[in-house]
Amino acid sequence: MTDTVVTAVNHDTKWRKPKKFDTNLLVIGAGSGGLVTAYIAAAVQAKVTLVEKHLMGGDCLNTGCVPSKALIRSAKFLSQLSRASEFGMKTASVDFDFADVMTRVHNIVQTIAPHDSIERYTALGVDVITGTAKIISPWQVEISSAASTRIISTRSIVIAAGAKPFIPCIPGLAAVGYLTSDTVWQLREKPKRLLILGGGPIGCELAQAFARLGCHVTQLEIASRLMSREDTDVSARVLAKFQQEGISVLLAHKALQFCTSNGEKLLIAEYQGQEVRIGFDQVLVALGRTANVTGYGVEEMGITLSPRQTIAINDFQQTNYPNIYACGDVAGPYQFTHTAAHQAWYVAVNALFGAFKKFRTDYSMIPWSTFVDPEVARVGLNEQEAKAQGIAYELSLYPLNDLDRAITDSQAHGFIKVLTQPKKDKILGVTIVGEHAGDLIAEFVLAMKYNLGLNKILATIHIYPTMAEANKHVAGVWKRQHTPQKLLVWLARYHRWCRG
Incomplete structure (x- = not known):
């Protein structure tokens, strides 16, 4: 075999392709996308190298999904105590320390950590290296650790470098100091006045959790x-709950400048042309996340970025170098742990077996949930998206205050909203607002993936009394809206005839 010369797209530098490779697949980053890619590659007997410079498990385990849900659960327990009278109790109280709650959060992270550990993945057959990776050619990655630097050759490279919190350029922000979803978990003293910038999923989840833990929370949102991204009725439900729980939600406010006056930290914001001054003790920036695209050879290699400053990929997860792939938050278009894992299957299969067959990544059924109370979950289109895209739909709405299990649990609020094709039971999208919405949505994801309509859900037995019955009831709403009226008239006549 002779050496092959490859020229990267829009790049003048040429590299020699090695005759032999140290590994079949080298993965940069051990978050959800990188771990699943490495797992699949090892499972099909490929030699795979996984490089992580910080913590195994990535953002989800260490600073995202796991710690935030642990905090939300503790906060929810406190909120349920405040509702004691709804459950037939005269009073209920608890003595707690904020530091103990945060210790619980860290303990839960440590309990789950072995699932993503070096030891586990080594046992699975993955060569795990702790160090900093840098792509130096389409087939070579330089790995630097405290002890040494070495170069590993590989047939394919997978970039799964994740993302980091977006920090806006607001004058004075650095001077007053700020928290992010990465650093907030280091708190041990409860902020008396917590200002949160951002009204998206991260900002909303943390706003409610900290408010329930006793912080005075002010949430600022420019929209x-x-x-x-959700329908207006969803936003209204969440806002009403936040206001009921004492969160000061400031909508249509633009942050202008941070400063300190007489020892007090202040945000100067603009609302309807007027200046608003907001005092706080700690500020948490929750304005989304940006892809990690620097520090490991992307710029030097000329790997193309998208307009959103993520790694640009094609339908097969390939970059402008056919043997360099990307998945997870670094590539988008969704920044969900489960989407990263979903992409990872396509990355692993295409990278290892693409010479025989390649698979286009399927984004048609991407569900997500925001773990506020009331919980919000969605898959497919919602109403505002359908209208924006000019897609005709019919709406079936089932209010959860009608559901027996929701009533017995004193959780009789929220709704299930299903969009279907006109005059058909084919599901276009589902939005659920209410208790366990993230669990209830799974049945609809399955139905949509395998093209099962509402008639199939209606014909499926659901245990009584459960929250899952709501899925059957909303299918019943659709059925009643499509009752054949002419047939009913005929049936009425038939039964009269049967009576004589």
């Missing part, structure tokens, strides 16, 4: 409503 006219919270969670603007």
